[in-house]
Amino acid sequence: MREYETTFIVQPEISDEGAKELLGRIDGLLERSGAVRLLHDDQGKRRLAYDIQKFQKGRYITSYYLSDGSAVGMVERALRLEESVLRFLTVMANPEVIDIEARKTRAAEEERQHAERARERALREAEEERAREAEMRSGGRADEDDDDDERGDDE
Amino acid sequence: MSESGFGGGFGGGFGEREERGGRFGRGPGGRDRDRERGPMSVKARLRAKARKKARKAQKKKGSFLRKKVCRFCADATVGIDYKDPKGLRYFMTETGKLIPQRISGNCARHQRQIATAIKRARQLALMPYASHHGM
Numbered sequence: 001m002r003e004y005e006t007t008f009i010v011q012p013e014i015s016d017e018g019a020k021e022l023l024g025r026i027d028g029l030l031e032r033s034g035a036v037r038l039l040h041d042d043q044g045k046r047r048l049a050y051d052i053q054k055f056q057k058g059r060y061i062t063s064y065y066l067s068d069g070s071a072v073g074m075v076e077r078a079l080r081l082e083e084s085v086l087r088f089l090t091v092m093a094n095p096e097v098i099d100i101e102a103r104k105t106r107a108a109e110e111e112r113q114h115a116e117r118a119r120e121r122a123l124r125e126a127e128e129e130r131a132r133e134a135e136m137r138s139g140g141r142a143d144e145d146d147d148d149d150e151r152g153d154d155e
Numbered sequence: 156m157s158e159s160g161f162g163g164g165f166g167g168g169f170g171e172r173e174e175r176g177g178r179f180g181r182g183p184g185g186r187d188r189d190r191e192r193g194p195m196s197v198k199a200r201l202r203a204k205a206r207k208k209a210r211k212a213q214k215k216k217g218s219f220l221r222k223k224v225c226r227f228c229a230d231a232t233v234g235i236d237y238k239d240p241k242g243l244r245y246f247m248t249e250t251g252k253l254i255p256q257r258i259s260g261n262c263a264r265h266q267r268q269i270a271t272a273i274k275r276a277r278q279l280a281l282m283p284y285a286s287h288h289g290m
Contacts, residue, residue, distance in 0.1 A: 007238065007279055048280035049240075058280065062238065089278050091237070 001066040008088035009058035035067035038107035223260030237275035
């Protein structure tokens with residue numbers, strides 16, 4: 001079995017339910033094609049280095065799975081047909097995974113850590129949102145640089 | 156490439172031909188040692204010449220030029236990941252170009268990995284193809 005990672009950019013406005021539904025569909029596809037799903041890593045919203053379809057931000061999600069290769073085409077086809085997906089890229093991460101069970105347990109652990117990080121990020125974002133609203137109310141200039149990277153807007 | 160074309164670009168092609176004529180009398184070794192390793196390609200000759208020139212220049216300058224070490228070979232814990240634009244930004248100019256090996260100091264293998272990673276990151280809009288700012 002080979003390990004693949006497919007990273008895709010979803011429109012930033014997508015709801016959490018919408019994203020979950022999309023990931024659920026990918027899970028179904030993987031199962032049908034005999035692949036082993038490892039984990040989905042939602043990296044949250046990021047500023048894009050250049051506009052894609054007039055979007056300046058995107059939500060980055062990476063799916064990891066083991067397959068003999070037949071699942072890649074199916075996943076990519078599904079992403080291509082999905083309008084909310086702006087871009088995707090599949091990379092073979094490991095040409096030969098021997099101990100599938102060990103990789104699975106490691107993936108479960110990674111997924112747990114990612115979920116924790118996502119929760120922290122959501123909390124932080126909510127707080128920033130509140131701070132911004134307060135600033136707006138007080139008549140201050142709205143801070144446009146609201147993505148979570150450390151770069152400013154002028155970069 | 157033909158022999159005559161090579162001689163023009165390289166310089167000293169005639170001198171070598173004379174030497175080759177007188178070689179039969181000599182045994183292996185001596186001044187003709189290099190040629191005993193078999194025919195050198197044009198590129199290999201040019202590379203050898205460039206190396207010699209670089210060595211000479213370095214001797215003249217003393218230890219002014221520090222030998223660069225590939226940072227990925229020096230520290231095996233640093234990985235190269237196309238999903239990590241912060242780590243890759245060091246190998247890109249502000250205008251979005253790849254920094255060449257001779258300046259970044261990477262070894263061939265890691266420079267290749269860096270280049271692939273940056274190209275992947277560009278596809279995913281994690282890094283720019285070109286910067287349109289500051290023009």
